[in-house]
Amino acid sequence: MQKPQTCSIARALDVLGERWTFVILREALSGTSRFADFRAALGVAPDVLSDRLATLVAAGVLEKRPYQEPGSRARHSYHPTEAGNELRVVLGALQQWGDAHCPWEGGPTVVRRSVEGDRPLHVAFVDDTGAEVPLDAVAFVRTAAYPT
C-alpha cells in the first residue's frame, strides 16, 4: 500500500486535479495573464477563478505580479513559473491522449509543433541517450523509498 503523500502522481493531482485548474493553466501558458481575460476566455465564475489562481500561486505554478493602469486601482496578473512551464509536458500528454481516445468530431483544435522547422511533435518516453523508448519497453520500478 502506497500512502497518497508518498506518490508523486497523487501529489501532482492535489495541485492539478481540481476542475478548472488545468484549463486555467492552459490559458496562462497561452499568454493570458489578467483576471478579466481568464474570465472572458473560460466563462468561469469569479469566486472559482480566484480560488484556482490562488491554488496555482501557492503551488508555485503561477506567480502574481502587481500592475496598475492609469486611473484604475492596483491589480495583479498571473504568469507561469519554471515549474508551470514544465507542465507543458503533462498538458501535451493529456491533449495527445484526449485527441486519440476521446476525439471531438471536428478534430484536434490545438496541435504541438516545433518552433524551428514546424515539425509535428508527440509526447513520449526518452532515455538518457536521447532515444525514444516504445511504451511496451517502459518499466515503472519501485525504489527503496517505496513504502512497505
Next chain:
Amino acid sequence: MQKPQTCSIARALDVLGERWTFVILREALSGTSRFADFRAALGVAPDVLSDRLATLVAAGVLEKRPYQEPGSRARHSYHPTEAGNELRVVLGALQQWGDAHCPWEGGPTVVRRSVEGDRPLHVAFVDDTGAEVPLDAVAFVRTAAYPT
C-alpha cells in the same frame, strides 16, 4: 473562447480528473485487477471504487473480464485496454513533475526505466524524426477546428 467539449485536455480530464481515478489506474497498470486487491492497495471506500472502475470501463480505459474461483460466485476483474496503456505517458509526465516540483522527503518512490538496458527515462516532446525537442522550442498551435 474554447468550449470544454472541443478541448482535448478537458475531455481527458472528464475521464481522469476525479479523485482516485488516477491512482486506481496506476494500480491497474501495475498488475492489480481484482476489486479486493484495489481496496487493499488503496484503502478506498467500496462505493467510490465501484464508481471509478465503472467510469474507467465506460471510457474504454479498463476492460471487465468475468472470472470464478471454485466455491465462489462469478466476479469481474479489470484490465488496461490499449487506450489505458497509452495513459502511461500521462502518468509518467505527472510522476516526473510531482517528483521535481512537489518532492516527498524520502525521494521518488517509483522511477521510469527501460526494460532493455535498464536506462533512466523521462517524458518529453519528440519530433517526427525521433529527436527530443526542448520545452522552449515547443509551440501549441491552434488548428482551423479551433472555435472562434
